Amino acid sequence: MGSLETTSPSSPLFNPLDLDDFRTQAHKAVDFIADYYASIESRPVLPRVDPGYLRKTLLPPTPPTKPTPLDSILSEIETHIMPGMTHWLSPNFFAYFPATVSTAGFLGEMLSSSFNWLASPAATELESIIMDWLASLLKLPQQFTFSGSGGGFLQGTTSEAILCTLVAARERAIEKSSSVIIQKLVVYVSDQTHSTFAKACKIAGISPSDIRTIPTSADTEFALSPELLKRQMEADVAAGLVPLYLCATVGTTSSNAVDPVGGLADVARDHGVWVHVDAAYAGSACICPEFRQYLDGVERMDSLSLSYLDCFCLWVHNRDSLISALATDPEYLKNRPSESGSVVDYKDWQVGLGRWFQALRLWMVFKMYGVMNLQSHIRSDVGLARMFEGPMRGDRRFEVVVPRWFGLVCFWLRGVGEGVNRRVLEEVNRTGRVYMTHTVVGEST
């Protein structure tokens, strides 16, 4: 697809990038999207379809042989796709985490998907610059930037960030001593750590029985205790095992708990453990000085990941450990600048080989809005949560069950038990006028 044909417009040849078509149809799609945004508040926030609805009634089992006009396609989206959508952009959506669509983000995505940026130095260089920008906003120590021993880049998902650093840690441990084999390696998380960690372990060949899940409780506000971690690590060493990797979390998915990064690092580093901070949810808030404290101690970490505007950012303290674990070097990919070591070659930092130009989206957002507005947007989101929390704390029917750290308020109906709370949530969500999600923290009563 996509080679620009130079034949005349009257040619019967199929031209998938005819310029007149492109212009007309892309403008039409922009209006369709804007109209959707304008209508979003009036739509039920949750889909009201049965599983299998699309296959059962709406789509034929084989693809169409002939072209369909764009107008018909857009109306199929409206009638067939939209009813099966969760409208994250709706002002009535209060589940999971906030949507991250913005005009600037949309334009950045549009520009990046309209070209093939693969193998373009501009893409790599912009990404390394933007990651340094973001590092400076987050006040990360110099080691995490390209002027230090590390650097940042954009992964496909948080899971991939954890997987790649876990593999780097594993290779480092196995290379260090010939007596270390994969079956001896032990990794550490709290019972609040995101489930994606267990998957990354499986993929990297670490058995589920070698994951130490350390319990948390309301006493520590569901944060991982350095003391418990220390005891567990010592027990494992005494049993002849090798502590490998600790995944601490700043802003857990379940309750936004914040692990004490500095204290954990002290314990872990006594055992030569790779320490990763997963700040997928709360890391972006740390661009505001008043939230930056939650990353204190990050200078003693090996890696840090967070999600910013749908981009999954990873910084490492020592880029060489990542590169030596993930580099490959075949003939058809050789080129002079990479061979000379003068440029960053991100293919050696990740699972895949190709990559998208996501940095353009981040750059557009920084440019179009400026740091000032990005900070005020975080503050406004957190302010909304505070506004919701206030009356709830004053109302005896409700209980806010964990501290509100950022934009998440965890509450339930006091004294009626888990079953009633679940049923109320289901009823509320069924109205289509609001969507909230549930979790379980600590012992249910």
Add this chain to the structure above:
Amino acid sequence: MGSLETTSPSSPLFNPLDLDDFRTQAHKAVDFIADYYASIESRPVLPRVDPGYLRKTLLPPTPPTKPTPLDSILSEIETHIMPGMTHWLSPNFFAYFPATVSTAGFLGEMLSSSFNWLASPAATELESIIMDWLASLLKLPQQFTFSGSGGGFLQGTTSEAILCTLVAARERAIEKSSSVIIQKLVVYVSDQTHSTFAKACKIAGISPSDIRTIPTSADTEFALSPELLKRQMEADVAAGLVPLYLCATVGTTSSNAVDPVGGLADVARDHGVWVHVDAAYAGSACICPEFRQYLDGVERMDSLSLSYLDCFCLWVHNRDSLISALATDPEYLKNRPSESGSVVDYKDWQVGLGRWFQALRLWMVFKMYGVMNLQSHIRSDVGLARMFEGPMRGDRRFEVVVPRWFGLVCFWLRGVGEGVNRRVLEEVNRTGRVYMTHTVVGEST
């Protein structure tokens, strides 16, 4: 970002999704992109910048505090980003593989990035339908579809497809027998297999010394020989090792060689080996009946991956083996349809948890163009390669060194040696009027 504010337009609040802004700016970006397409042939196809150009001269070390108007941003893209771009869409670009941008693909991408489709049944259902559509076009056996034991889905990259199936194979082997440990597992490729395979092995904990790279030669047109594979597997079994996984390729990156899929499967299945076909490059051509023969034998494969219009498709024969290796199941992700097993839950098929709505792009392309045009586009691309190959075969100065199977012509200047060929290629590429890539096949002379 992105919650739609309902305050009045005169409010001083920062609104990243103001509807008027969105409409005006998105239309402006569409025109910018169309103008770029119109100018592309006049641009040098390769970038002419030194490594570090962007950081050295053009961008400040910290992000801007205040907003920049869109017009200035677009002119920065023109003056700063464009010079560092490889223009894949240029008609003068003949390197790697063809660009896959089309109007329909662009619109699909635009629609999918303008919403947050996460957790929407429409996204999952459309993806499973489209993968069945594509399976029917490729005449894949029923086992690879959702009406059989398998199914298809979109991975982030080919590397991820290989990694996930490798992990599924590893888990299957280890579960089958308590005497099987990861250090005994051996995997098989040819010396033409993509380098990404070695990386997937590293990540999955398979040591480089357990990758058997079977040599190919001009005698087999650089295809993997079933006889050599058989001998190697038998030798490994005799040594107490466990053959695990074979990665066959249809259309190698270096020379488009086609491994004999059926013959390899016969050998591999004698040893209970997982057989994967990587058809990243050539698989899409198989939507034309005249190329489908290269997938003959696919019914005996465990998995098949290919790249279609920038989407990385993976089909598996037995979805349960993949899911049991990759599933995770925490409380906050529980929901009724998934628990009842009545729906596909793609998070259990891949490395990450979240996913993009890439299926919308494929659907838009199928709808807007129809299979007829998609087939004719493949034929036209292959026809162009044939048109280039003809005169070259008739000219004694050149030699076409391997058969042309699809859209790749591998040639060199006859009798002047590798050094001269490399220099000529560099000179040609330096003109900026064309861009071609090199490889090394067999012994250089």
